[in-house]
Amino acid sequence: MNQAPKSTAAFDELIAALVEIRDNYVLSEERFTDPLDVVEAYRYVGQLLSATSELFFEADPDRPRFASIVSPARKLQGDNPDAIYHFARIRGDRSYRISGTVDRECYTSFTIHGAAADGPGPPPPLSDEVLAARVREGIAFLRQTTVGQALPDLPSPVPFVSNEPNVLPTPFSFRDSSLPVPGAADIVYALARWRLEPDEALVMTGTLPRGAFANVMLWNRHMQTFEYQFRQSSLNTEQITYEPDGSYTIVISDEDPGVPNWLDTGGHRKGTIFWRYLLPEEDPTVADCEVVPVTSLRSS
Numbered sequence: 001m002n003q004a005p006k007s008t009a010a011f012d013e014l015i016a017a018l019v020e021i022r023d024n025y026v027l028s029e030e031r032f033t034d035p036l037d038v039v040e041a042y043r044y045v046g047q048l049l050s051a052t053s054e055l056f057f058e059a060d061p062d063r064p065r066f067a068s069i070v071s072p073a074r075k076l077q078g079d080n081p082d083a084i085y086h087f088a089r090i091r092g093d094r095s096y097r098i099s100g101t102v103d104r105e106c107y108t109s110f111t112i113h114g115a116a117a118d119g120p121g122p123p124p125p126l127s128d129e130v131l132a133a134r135v136r137e138g139i140a141f142l143r144q145t146t147v148g149q150a151l152p153d154l155p156s157p158v159p160f161v162s163n164e165p166n167v168l169p170t171p172f173s174f175r176d177s178s179l180p181v182p183g184a185a186d187i188v189y190a191l192a193r194w195r196l197e198p199d200e201a202l203v204m205t206g207t208l209p210r211g212a213f214a215n216v217m218l219w220n221r222h223m224q225t226f227e228y229q230f231r232q233s234s235l236n237t238e239q240i241t242y243e244p245d246g247s248y249t250i251v252i253s254d255e256d257p258g259v260p261n262w263l264d265t266g267g268h269r270k271g272t273i274f275w276r277y278l279l280p281e282e283d284p285t286v287a288d289c290e291v292v293p294v295t296s297l298r299s300s
Contacts, residue, residue: 003128004128004131005128006128006129006131006132007128007131007132007135009132010131010132010133010135010136010139011135013135013136013139014135014138014139014142017139017142017143018045018142020143020147021045021142021143021146021147022045024147025041025045025146025147025149026038026041026042026045026146030151031151031152031221032152032221034221034268034269034270036267036268037220037221037222037270040220040221040222040224041221041222044075044076044146044222044224045142045146047073047074047075047076047224048076048141048142048145048146049142050074051069051074051076051141052138052139052141052142053138054067055067055069055087055089055138055141056089056134056135056137056138056141057131057134057135057138058134059088059089059134059137060089060123061089061090061091061094062091062094062123063123064088064089064090064096065088066086066087066088067086067087067088068084068085068086068087069085069086069087070085072228072229075224075225076145076223076224077145077223078219078223078274079223079224079225080215080217080225080234080276081215081217081225081228081233081234082213082215082234082236098110106212106213106278107212107213107278107279109184109186149223152193152221153193158191159172160172160188160189160190160191161191161192162190162191162192162193164192165192165193165194165195166192166193166194166195166196166202166289166291167192167289168190168192168204168273168275168286168287168289169190169191169192169286170190170286171188171189171190171275171277171283171284171285171286172188172189172190173185173186173187173188173189174187174189186278186279187276187277187278187279188276188277188280188283188284189274189275189276189277190274190275190277190284190286190287191272191273191274191275192272192273192289193270193271193272193273194218194252194270194271194272194273195269195270196252196253196254196265196269196291197269198254198255198269199255199293199294199295200253200291200292200293200294201251201252201253201255201257201291201292201293201294201297202251202252202253202273202289202290202291203249203250203251203252203289203290203291203292203297204216204248204249204250204251204252204273204287204288204289205247205248205249205250205287205288206247206248206285206286206287206288207246207247207248207285208237208240208248208277208284209277209280209281209282209283209284209285210280210281210282211277211278211279211280211281212278212279213236213237213276213277213278213279214236214237214275214276214277214278214280214284215234215235215236215237215275215276216234216235216236216250216263216273216274216275216276217233217234217235217263217273217274218233218234218252218263218265218268218271218272218273218274219271219272219274220268220271220272221270221271221272223272226264226265226266226268226271227266231264231266232262232263232264233263233264233265233266234263235250235261235263240261241260241261248261249261250263251263251297252265252273253265253294254266254267254268255294257294257297257298258297258298259297259298275287
């Protein structure tokens with residue numbers, strides 16, 4: 001006799017969802033044709049399962065706790081090597097008090113929903129119904145972050161996304177957008193896809209606005225940051241080497257060009273450039289982009 005029929009049914013749905021994700025996301029030739037993208041897709045799904053377990057299977061909206069969304073070993077939905085993100089499930093009919101200390105962070109933001117209620121006391125033993133519901137919420141998360149994603153090369157209606165490879169758009173704030181896309185209202189973004197041959201480099205030049213913080217990073221085709229523990233795949237305002245006039249020159253390439261501000265593509269031929277400008281005091285300007293031979297950047 002099955003002692004947990006609802007959880008068993010939900011687990012069967014999870015297995016079916018993984019088969020769907022394998023066939024229609026990981027192995028979809030509409031999405032990925034490079035073997036590296038497919039291998040990274042399998043790793044990405046494994047990291048999504050890790051997030052699904054902690055953020056949904058273990059989540060109790062009556063007793064919420066903050067859990068880390070991303071880490072060097074769990075990257076999803078446009079993670080950021082310079083930011084720490086936390087997640088807690090809550091109920092729409094409660095309010096929640098958050099306490100802590102803001103220390104040297106240059107930016108701290110919360111999104112809170114709910115109405116007031118007293119603490120619920122210790123949790124009851126986990127029931128078949130509760131776990132089944134959490135598993136199904138996790139399945140919805142898995143589908144949304146895989147097969148629910150648009151094909152990576154389709155044009156985007158988002159105003160801070162460039163639809164021309166190797167060309168950055170005008171940075172844009174969610175404050176001025178009515179589109180249902182995630183992101184903080186007081187951060188300005190700019191995103192572009194890049195495509196480079198092994199002997200090519202993309203050179204970005206520009207100036208940074210005054211503000212709390214800015215950074216740029218490279219993502220793979222799954223909206224994951226490239227390896228940043230062992231390769232330089234991102235730069236922030238403190239890490240960038242500036243020209244005497246305050247401008248920057250950043251180089252993206254697979255081969256080390258021997259110049260400052262190199263972002264290492266780590267063998268990828270395609271990816272995404274993503275800029276974040278936190279609390280800028282003036283509108284960020286468009287970064288100029290040019291594709292050149294890597295050899296042209298080396299000094300004799």
